[in-house]
Amino acid sequence: MYKDLDNFLYEETTINSWYNDGFLIAQDMLTQFSSEDWEELSKNVLNKPLEWQKKLIYCLDNDINENELNIIAKMLTINDQELFDMCIDSLRSFNNEIGKEFVLSNPSFIKLVKERIPYVGAATQKILQDFLDKFCL
Numbered sequence: 787m788y789k790d791l792d793n794f795l796y797e798e799t800t801i802n803s804w805y806n807d808g809f810l811i812a813q814d815m816l817t818q819f820s821s822e823d824w825e826e827l828s829k830n831v832l833n834k835p836l837e838w839q840k841k842l843i844y845c846l847d848n849d850i851n852e853n854e855l856n857i858i859a860k861m862l863t864i865n866d867q868e869l870f871d872m873c874i875d876s877l878r879s880f881n882n883e884i885g886k887e888f889v890l891s892n893p894s895f896i897k898l899v900k901e902r903i904p905y906v907g908a909a910t911q912k913i914l915q916d917f918l919d920k921f922c923l
């Protein structure tokens with residue numbers, strides 16, 4: 787299933803097509819991942835093109851999957867502000883015990899969000915502030 791997702795994320799799509807149904811197809815593929823698929827994704831995610839990574843992060847918002855949390859954590863190390871904001875936005879959906887434990891065990895995420903807030907627009911600021919409100923206990 788990893789290869790199917792990999793190929794799908796490489797496909798050229800219009801923005802509307804991706805946000806209308808492309809991401810739903812990718813999310814469905816992720817629900818069918820085996821542990822080997824998650825391992826393969828984790829191994830390769832940092833070597834993929836930025837647009838591929840952005841498509842992937844848009845699909846990661848399952849509030850019960852630790853594999854997704856680990857992928858998001860890896861992607862937070864990529865030096866791209868838009869991808870960073872997308873990762874934090876995805877992390878907000880993990881507003882449960884697993885997500886809170888994960889974020890609190892990675893305090894650098896909170897620090898980076900606090901540092902970024904003064905430099906972003908109003909919409910992104912709301913996303914980042916909501917993340918802090920959910921995870922800064």
